[in-house]
Amino acid sequence: xxxxAKHAATFAGVLVxxxxxxxxxxxxxxxxxxxxxxxxxxxxxxxRKDTATEFRMExxxxxxxxxxxxxxxxxxxxxxxxxxxxxxxMDLYFGNRFVVTPSFAPHYYSKGSSxxxxxxxxxxxxxxxxxxxxxxxxxxxxxxxxxxxxxSIGNKNPGSETLSLVYxxxxxxxxx
Numbered sequence: 684x685x686x687x688a689k690h691a692a693t694f695a696g697v698l699v700x701x702x703x704x705x706x707x708x709x710x711x712x713x714x715x716x717x718x719x720x721x722x723x724x725x726x727x728x729x730x731r732k733d734t735a736t737e738f739r740m741e742x743x744x745x746x747x748x749x750x751x752x753x754x755x756x757x758x759x760x761x762x763x764x765x766x767x768x769x770x771x772x773m774d775l776y777f778g779n780r781f782v783v784t785p786s787f788a789p790h791y792y793s794k795g796s797s798x799x800x801x802x803x804x805x806x807x808x809x810x811x812x813x814x815x816x817x818x819x820x821x822x823x824x825x826x827x828x829x830x831x832x833x834x835s836i837g838n839k840n841p842g843s844e845t846l847s848l849v850y851x852x853x854x855x856x857x858x859x
Contacts, residue, residue, distance in 0.1 A: 715774065715821060716853040717745040722827065724847025726760045733800035735762040737845045743772065756788060756809075763795025766831070768809060782823060784813040790831070804837030813849055823851040 719742060726737040739758035746752060751771040758766040770788020777783065792807040794800075808831070815825025827849050832842045 715745060716855045718743040718851040719854055719857060720849055720851040722847040722849040724845045726845045727800060727843045728846045729844050733762060735760040765793040766790045780817050782815045782817055786811045800841065802831060802833060802841060802843060803839040804833035806836065807831045807833050820856060821853045825849045
C-alpha cells in the first residue's frame with residue numbers, strides 16, 4: 684500500500700504542477716486528437732532478472748475529464764508475459780513541439796510460461812512518464828519509462844521497469 688501511495692503522490696504532484704499553468708499556450712493543446720500509440724522497449728532493463736522486449740499498443744482518448752484523458756493499453760513481452768489495463772494520462776506542453784505525458788493505470792498481469800520473473804500479483808499498477816516531440820501533423824515520437832508494481836498487495840513485489848520508444852499517431856490520420 685505504501686508503494687501505491689508513492690505512485691499516487693508523484694502523479695498528484697505532476698498533476699498539480701500542470702494545472703497551475705505555464706506549460707504552453709492554450710493553442711498548443713487546443714486541438715490534439717485521440718491517438719493510437721505503439722511502443723517497443725526493453726522490459727526489466729534495470730534489474731535484468733528476466734529481460735525481454737515489450738510491445739505495447741494504447742488508445743489515448745481526446746476526451747478530457749478535468750485535465751485528465753482516459754486511455755486503454757495492451758502489452759506483451761517476448762518472454763510471454765501479458766498486460767491489459769486502462770487509466771488516465773495528462774499531456775503537459777512545453778512550447779508547440781514537446782509534450783511530457785505522465786500516466787497511471789491498473790493492469791491485469793499474466794506471467795508468461797517462459798517468464799522467470801513473477802511480479803507477485805495479477806493486479807499491477809503501471810506508472811509512466813513519456814517525453815515526446817510533436818510533429819506538424821500532431822503525431823509524436825518519444826521515449827517513455829514505465830514501472831509496474833503491485834503496491835505490495837501480493838506476497839512479493841519485485842516490480843519491473845520498461846524503457847520504450849513510442850510513436851503516437853492521431854486517429855484522424857488513420858481513419859480519415
